[in-house]
Amino acid sequence: MPQGNKANPDPLSVRQAGSSDPAASGFRPVSARFSDQLVAVLPRLRRFARGLTGSAVEADDLVQAACERALTREHQFQEGTRFDSWMFRIVQTIWIDQIRARDVRKEEPETEAERIGSDESVRRVEARLALVEVRLALKELPPEQRAALLLVTVDGLSYKEAAAVAEVPVGTIMSRLARARVALQAKVGGGRGSKNDAEAKR
Amino acid sequence: MQKPSDEVLIAYLDGELDAERADEVAAAIASDPTLAREVQALGETGAALRAAFDDVLHEPVPDRLLAAARGELDGEKVVKFPDSRKRSATQPAAGWQHWAALPVAASVACLIFGGGVGYFVATQSPIGVAVQPQEQAVAASSNWLDNVAGYHKMLVNAGPNDTALVDIPADPQSAGGHKLALPQDFHLPDLKPWGLAYQGGRVLFIEGRPATQLFYTTDNKALGPVTVVVASTSLPDKAPKPEQRGDINMLWWCHHGHEYAVVGTANLGYLWNIHNDLAWQLDAI
Numbered sequence: 001m002p003q004g005n006k007a008n009p010d011p012l013s014v015r016q017a018g019s020s021d022p023a024a025s026g027f028r029p030v031s032a033r034f035s036d037q038l039v040a041v042l043p044r045l046r047r048f049a050r051g052l053t054g055s056a057v058e059a060d061d062l063v064q065a066a067c068e069r070a071l072t073r074e075h076q077f078q079e080g081t082r083f084d085s086w087m088f089r090i091v092q093t094i095w096i097d098q099i100r101a102r103d104v105r106k107e108e109p110e111t112e113a114e115r116i117g118s119d120e121s122v123r124r125v126e127a128r129l130a131l132v133e134v135r136l137a138l139k140e141l142p143p144e145q146r147a148a149l150l151l152v153t154v155d156g157l158s159y160k161e162a163a164a165v166a167e168v169p170v171g172t173i174m175s176r177l178a179r180a181r182v183a184l185q186a187k188v189g190g191g192r193g194s195k196n197d198a199e200a201k202r
Numbered sequence: 203m204q205k206p207s208d209e210v211l212i213a214y215l216d217g218e219l220d221a222e223r224a225d226e227v228a229a230a231i232a233s234d235p236t237l238a239r240e241v242q243a244l245g246e247t248g249a250a251l252r253a254a255f256d257d258v259l260h261e262p263v264p265d266r267l268l269a270a271a272r273g274e275l276d277g278e279k280v281v282k283f284p285d286s287r288k289r290s291a292t293q294p295a296a297g298w299q300h301w302a303a304l305p306v307a308a309s310v311a312c313l314i315f316g317g318g319v320g321y322f323v324a325t326q327s328p329i330g331v332a333v334q335p336q337e338q339a340v341a342a343s344s345n346w347l348d349n350v351a352g353y354h355k356m357l358v359n360a361g362p363n364d365t366a367l368v369d370i371p372a373d374p375q376s377a378g379g380h381k382l383a384l385p386q387d388f389h390l391p392d393l394k395p396w397g398l399a400y401q402g403g404r405v406l407f408i409e410g411r412p413a414t415q416l417f418y419t420t421d422n423k424a425l426g427p428v429t430v431v432v433a434s435t436s437l438p439d440k441a442p443k444p445e446q447r448g449d450i451n452m453l454w455w456c457h458h459g460h461e462y463a464v465v466g467t468a469n470l471g472y473l474w475n476i477h478n479d480l481a482w483q484l485d486a487i
Contacts, residue, residue, distance in 0.1 A: 035272045046263065060267060071270075132254075154255050177212050178207070178212045179208075
């Protein structure tokens, strides 16, 4: 609970969470700046979550859970630190918790097939299929490699930033990235051989 | 020199090596065609991965997530925003048109006025996990160009007749009420002297920053289509630098807060001439 915000008398800087009845919903003041930052980073969180889960619905559930957790832990966020990295860490933590709890790592790729509309031109479908192939290949990677790829290769975080999000040393990020990139290339590009596939599982 | 490890090669592609080590790897790549192909393939895979998830950034954010971010979810119930709800400058709009309009406005405004018009993703800079601008800049430019090459391929593969990929049609009359149009005071680079006809533009988000991709075609198959990508950047001015991603050649440069790329399968001499013309036209605007 962000204690500092409780005392804030400025109605514009504090939003009340939940229903209009504070007693019924559990009053949870949210600073406007905090929620604005959260809204701003939502598209990137959704992309990250989509890559992690491989499912649009599951990804949005994950992001929603991350938002709710972030709001309850607003006081833990340190001003002057990167908000996006903090949120990535929350998303990843919840996702890993879910994996451990449910032991569910994959979803059948029907969502990908649904996105390929029947009225698209053949070329566009082919381009889509290539992207689908990449997404499916990503889903086959170990979770920690998937996360490293999404943070660095897709979202452009530096190794140091990605290491902070994953809470591992930079060297571990380097190792995960190398295995992941080589494995991904082998899957989608017919690149280097099975040796790397085996290594990727490590 | 001993062949660099996979970790080093990937770090090289990601711009994470210091200058001395990067030079060593570049020299190794230059002297080993097999290694060069390997690195090229790794780079292409990275670009494909980014392209595979780029569309998520363009999707409208579901109301339930906006509500969750504002602490306005009441149990399972999703709070609907009233129409009159005031949006902050950093809040993405729900519709794709609004999403697309923002980068267009930012990119085009940058192009026309030369001001430091940015977008929240590019400008948010809370620190904390220590930000190292130089490292980020190197990585960003490499990733940016991977994306630029990937988007070129995607557009060329789709072809000029696939209007679904074009956000800004060449003919504003064909906008059909749902496409974007360039502002009337925008001076589109004229590349007709090079036999290139403008076919339309596309709004992109590359590395979290808005960019505009302009698509030109030519009857000369040896030259092939050319795309020009423009985005705002915090990088200092940089002289044109040739880059290659697979069969795609690029000239990339930075000027007055914007970065540009001329992209195509044509040889670099041809692209260099186009760059000269573009640089002159853009400066003249």
